[in-house]
Amino acid sequence: MSEMAGHLIHPVILCGGSGTRLWPASRESMPKQFTPLVNADSSTFQETARRLTDTSVFSRPAILTSSDARFIVAEQLAGARIAADIILEPERRDSAAAVAVATLHAARRDPQAVVLILAADHVIGDTDGFVQAAKDAAAGARAGCIMTLGIKPTSPATGYGYIHVGTAVEGAPGSHHIERFVEKPDVAGAERLIAEGALWNSGYFLFRADVMLAELEAHVPEILRATRAALDGAVTDLDFIRLDAAAFGAAPKTSIDYAVMERTARAGVLPVSFPWSDVGTWDAVWEVLPHDANGNALRGRVETIDTHGSLIHSEGDHITAVVGLDDVVVVTTPDAVLVTSKSRSGQVKDLVTQLRGKAHPEADAHRRMYRPWGWYQRIDIGERFQVKRIMVTPGGRLSLQKHFHRAEHWVVVKGTAEVTLNESVVLVHENEAIYLPIGSMHRLTNPGKIPLELIEVQVGGYTGEDDIIRVEDIYGR
Template sequence: MPEASAAMPLVPAGIVPVILSGGSGSRLWPLSRESLPKQFLPLTTHRTMLQETVLRASGLQPDGAAFASPIIVCNQEHRFLAAAQLSAIGIEERRILLEPVGRNSAPAICAAALLVAEEDPDRLMWMMAADALFEDTAALHQHLAPAVAAARAGRIVTFGIQATAPETGYGYIEVGAPLPGALGAHAIACFEEKPALEVAAAFVASGRHLWNSGMFLFTARSLLREMAQHAPEVLTHVTLAMERRRQDPDFIRLDTEAFTACPSLSLDHAVAERTGLGAVVPADLGWSDVGSWDALWQVAPKDEAGNVATGDALLHDANGCYVRSGEGVVTAVVGLRDVVVVATGDAVLALHRDHAQDVKRIVQRLQGMGRREASHHRRCERPWGFYETLRLGDRFQVKRIVVQPGQKLSLQKHVHRAEHWVVVEGTALVTRDAEEVMLTENQSIHLPLGCVHRLANPGRIPLAIIEVQLGAYLGEDDILRLEDVFGRC
C-alpha cells in the first residue's frame, strides 16, 4: 500500500470524524443539484452544511481530549469545493478521500476505516453525513460518552433520535435491552426501512422506536471485521481501491476501476441491519436530515403567519409558506397556504408542503428529457473562481467569468468554438498561442478557433470578464487541457 505523503499528517489521537459528503440532495431541487448539492449550501445558517458538520466535531471531546482532524469523503468532482469550504473555516489539517463514482455509504466508510486502520485499528471513528442538522451540539457531545463506551467494547453504535411525528422519509430503530457497562446505550432489536404512514404512526405511538440518524461510532477494527463477515465483496473491492490509491498533499484518490466494481450499499444494509453487535444511544438533539423543503420550513424561524422568506421575496395574505428567491429574481406569493416556492435564475418550483417528497419525480423527468437544469446551475464553481451562463442561443453562448487574485485557468484549446473576451473589472493576463497580452477594464481580445490560450489574474482584486462563444458546439467537454495547475489534464 502506498506510504502516506509527508505533506499529509497522520491524524492525532482522539475520535476521528468521518464526514460523508457524497449525496445529491435532489429533494431540494432546484437549489440543490449534482453540481452543487445541499451539503455545500448555506441552508440553515450563514455557513454551509458541510462546514457546520465539521465544526460540530472539532474542539474537545467529552473527556477533554481533542478530536482528531477530519476525514472528508466526497465525489472527485467536488474536491476543490470541499477543500475551499474547509479552508474558509480554518480547517487546514484534514484528509479528503475522493470517490471516483458514488457507491453509497458502506464503501465510503470502509475506505475511511482502512485509512485509519493503517495507523491504529482501535481508533474510534465518528461517521456523520455532511447534510444533517443538529440544533443541540452540546447534547450531542454528551451522548458521545455512552456511545464511546459501547464502541470500545466492539459495538457498532448508532444514534437514535426521539421520534416526534410519523415521518415516512426516515428509517426507524426498535430499542432493545440496556447494555451493561455503557449507561445510556441499548442493544438494537431491529431496523425498519422507511415505513408506510400507518406503520410510522404505530412506531411513534409505541415509544420503542427511534428515527435512524445515520450517524455511527465504532473502531476501525470493529467496522472492518463486520464488513468482512456481512459485506465481504465491498471490503474486497475497497481494499483493492485503497491499495492502488494515488495520494498528493491535497487529496487521496481511490482507484477508479476497483471502486467502480464495488456494490452500491448503505452501511445500514451492509452491516447495521445484519450485525449482532449493533447498539443505539437514544438522543433528543434537535436533529433533522433537512432532506425536503417541508423539513427546512419545520426548522427555520418563522414570522407571525408561519412563513419563511429568504432572499428577494414578497408575501401578502400568505400562511405557512416557505419562499426562497435567489439570483436576482423577485418572487411574490399572494393568498396561498402551506406552499413552497423556490426560484433560481433558471428554474421555479412551486408545490404544497405535503408533496415535498415528490420533488425527486420532477428531477427524474428532467433527467429523462436531458435537461441541464436537472443537475447543473447556471453558476459553476471552479478552483480558480466561477463562471455563469448569461445567455445560450443557436451557435452562441455568453458567460460571465470571475477569476480570483493569483489564479489562472488551464492552458487549453477548443475544436468547435472561437471566443471573445471583454474585461469588465480587474486585470487579465492572456496567453494566446506564442504571445502574452495584458488587458484592463474595457479592453478585449479575440481567440480564434483552435488557438492555444489561457486566462490569468495577476492582480489583487477579482478579475471579471464577459466571454462570448461562437461555434457549432458549445459544450464544456470541448476543452483540450494542455497544462493545468489543478491537475485536471
Template sequence: MNIHPVILCGGNGTRLWPMSRGGYPKQYLKLTGENTLVQQTALRLNGVRNVASPIVITNAEQRFLVAEQLRSVDITPSSIVLEPMGRNTAPAVAVAALLARQQSDDALLMVLPSDHVIANEAMFAKLANDAAAIARDNYLVTFGIEPTEPHTGYGYIRSGAGLGSDGAYLVDRFVEKPDSATAQGFLKEGNYYWNSGMFMLKAATYLEELGRHEPEILKQAELALQASTRDADFIRLDAQAFAACPSISIDYAVMEKTEQAAVVAAAGLGWNDIGSWTALAEIEASDEQGNALLGDVLTEDVSNSYVRAEHRMVALVGVENLVVVETADAVLVAHRDRAQDVKKIVEQLNESGRHESVTHRKVFRPWGSYEGIDQGDRFQVKRIVVKPGSSLSLQMHHHRAEHWIVVRGTARVFNGDQVLLLSENQSTYIPLGVTHRLENPGKIPLELIEVQSGTYLGEDDIVRFEDNYGRVQ
C-alpha cells in the same frame, strides 16, 4: 484513542431542487445560517474531545468544491478520498476505517452525513463523547433520534437491554420505513428511534465485522485503497477494484447482522436531515400567517407557505400551503404536501438531457467560477471570476472564438504566441483554434466578461494541453 470523523459527501441533488443539483448537492448550500451544511458538519466537531482531522469521502467532480468550502472555514482534512463511482456507505466507511487504522489500531470513526442540520451543538458534543466511550468497548454505535411524530420516511431502531450508560442500549432490531399505522404504534410503544445515519465505531471492530458478514466489500475496499493514487490533496481509489464492491449501506452490511450494535438516544439534538422543502420549512421561523419568507418576497393574503427568493423579487397573492423556490434559472412551485415529488421533475430533466438537473447558471471551478449572463443563436455571454494566483487550463476550441473584457483586477493572457497583461477596461480576442490561457497574477479576484461566438458553444468543446488540476484530456 482519537476520534476520526468521516464526512460523507455524496448525494444526487434531487430532493431540494432547484437549489440542490447533481453537481451541487445540498451539503454545499447555505440553507440554514451563514455556513453551508458541510461546513456546519465540520465546525461542530470542535466541541468533541480527542478529534483528529476529518476524512472526507466524495467524488472527483466535487473534489475542489468540498476542499475550498472546508478551507474557507480553516478546516484541513487528513484525507479527501475520491470514489470513482457511488457504492453506498459500507464501502466508503471501510476505506475510511483502513485509513484511520494506519494511524492507530485503536482509532474510532465518527461517521457523519454532510447534509444534516443539528441545532443543539453542545448536545451533539456530549452524545459524541458518550458514544465514544461505548464504542471503545467494541460496540458499533448508532445515534438514534427520539421520534416526535409517526414519520414514515425514516428507518427505525428498536432498543433492547440497557448498557449501563444513561440513554445507551443494545439494538434489538432495525426496522424498514414503516407505514403510517405501524409508525403510530412505534411512537406509542416508546422504545423506537429514528435511524439518523450517524455512527461511532472502532475502526478495527468495524472491519472485523464487515469481513465476517460482507467479506467481498472488505476485500475490494482494501484493493481499491492499495491501488489508489495521490493527486495533490486527494486520494483516488482504484476504479476497477472499487467498482467490484457490492453497493450496500452500512446498515445492511453490518449493523443489522452484528451482535455488537448499540444505540445512543439522541434527545434534544435538534436533528433534521432536510429531506424535503417541507422539512426545511419546519425549522425556519414563521410569521403570524405561518409563512417562512426568505429573500425579497412580497405577499398578500398568503398562509402556511415557504417562499425563497435567491435572485429576484417573488410576489404571491391569495394562496396557501405552497413551496416556492426561485433561483437564477429555475422556479419551483409545489403544494407543501407534494414537496417530495420534486424528484419527478428532476427525472424529467434528466430524461430530456437538460442541464438544469446538474448545474446552476453559476458553475464553480477549482480556479473560480463562471456564470451565464445571456445567450442566443451562435453567441453566449459569461461572467468569469478567477481567484488570485489561479489559472485556467491551456486550451483551444474547435467551434468558437472568444472575446475577453477585463472588468476588475489584472489578467495575464496567453493568446497563441502572445503574452498580454490586461487591466480594467482592456480586452483581447481569441480566434477559433488558437491555443490560449488565462491567469490571475494579482492579489484580488479577476473579473471579466467573456463573449463566445461560433457554431457550437458547449462546454465539451475544450481541448486541454496543460492543467493545474489534473483535467488534461
C-alpha cells in the same frame, strides 16, 4: 501514539449525495450539502465540519466525496478554516463502500481508533449536545458495539427508519443494544412505534475500526476486499487522496444499514434529544427555518399576501411574489421555478428523473458552474453566440486550451488578467479587452490578490463545453 490521541474520535464526513429532492436549489453540479439552504452564510457541510473542531474530542477529520466536488470541498473547508483529509470516490457505490474506506483509513493510524461517520447535510440545533452524545456513544464503541445515535421522535415522521431499543450496554451508561430496525412506516405505524419508545435512525455511526472491519469481513467480504485494494492503490493528487477507480468500482453497491447494521449482533444505540433534521425535502427545510407571524419561511427577495405555512425561497436579484396560497413550497432560481405543496415535496426527486429523461440541462446543471479556479455563469445564449460571466480566484489558472469551433472575446471588468495567447503573455486590466481567434492556444490566470471578473463573448458554430482541447492543466483534469 500518545494516550490522549488514542482516545480521540476520528470523524469522517460522507458528502457524495446529490440531494435531488431539493431541486432546483440543489443539483448534481452543486448538491444541497454545499449550498446555504438553512444558514444564509454557510452550508450544512461547513456547519458539520465546525461541529468537529474540539481537538480534545476529535482528531483531524476525513472527507469522502466525489472527484467532481473535490474543489468545492477544499474551498469550503478553507472558508471555515478547517484542515481535513479529502478522499475521492471515483464513483458512487453507496454508504457501505464509503464506510469501509473510512474505517480502513482510520485503522492505518490506529487499529482500534473510534470512528464517527457523519452525513454532510444534516442540521443539528445543539452543537454541545451533539459533541457530548459523540463522547457518550464512544464509550459503547470502545466496549465493542457499533453505535448509532437514535433521535427521540418529535412527530410520527414517515421519512425515517426507526430503532427498537433493547438491553443496556455494560460499561457504557445510556447506551443500549438494538433490538431491531424498522423500515420507514406509514403514519399509523410511526405513531405505534413512538408509543412503543422507538427512536429515529439518524444515520450516525460510532465504532472501533477493528470491530467494523471484522463485521465487514463477516458479512460483505467483497466490499472490504475491493475498498482495501482501492485504498492500497490510491494516489495523492494535489491535496487529495484519489482511490483506485478499477478496484473501487468492483465494490457491490449497497448501504451500510443493509450490509452490516441489520445483520450484526453488535448494533447499539444511544438515545439523544438534540434538535436534528436530515433536511431531505423542502418540507423539512421549512421546519428548521424561522417562521414569520403567518408561519411562512421566507428566503431572498420575497413578498406575500394572505399566504400561510409556506416556504418561499428566492435566489438571485429577481423578486418572488405569492398571493393567497397555504402550505406550499415556491423555489425560484435564475433558470428554474418549482411550485409544490409541502405534503408532496418528496416527489421532487421523481420530477428530476423526468427532467433528465427529457434531457433538460437544468436537471443537473446550475446556471453558475463551479470550477477549481472559480466559477462561470451563463448570461445569454443564442444561435452562434454565448455570453458568460467568469470569476477567477486569486492565483487561479484556467487550463491551457484551444477551441475548434469558436472564437472568444474577453473583457475585464474587475482585477487584472494574465492572458497567454499562443507564444505571448500579456496583462489585461479593467476596461480592457482581448480577442482569442479560433484555434489559438490560450490560458487565463489571475495574478492578483482580488477576484478577477470578466465577460466572455463566444462566437462560432458551436459553443458547447466539450469544444475544449486541454493541453495543460494544473488541476489534473
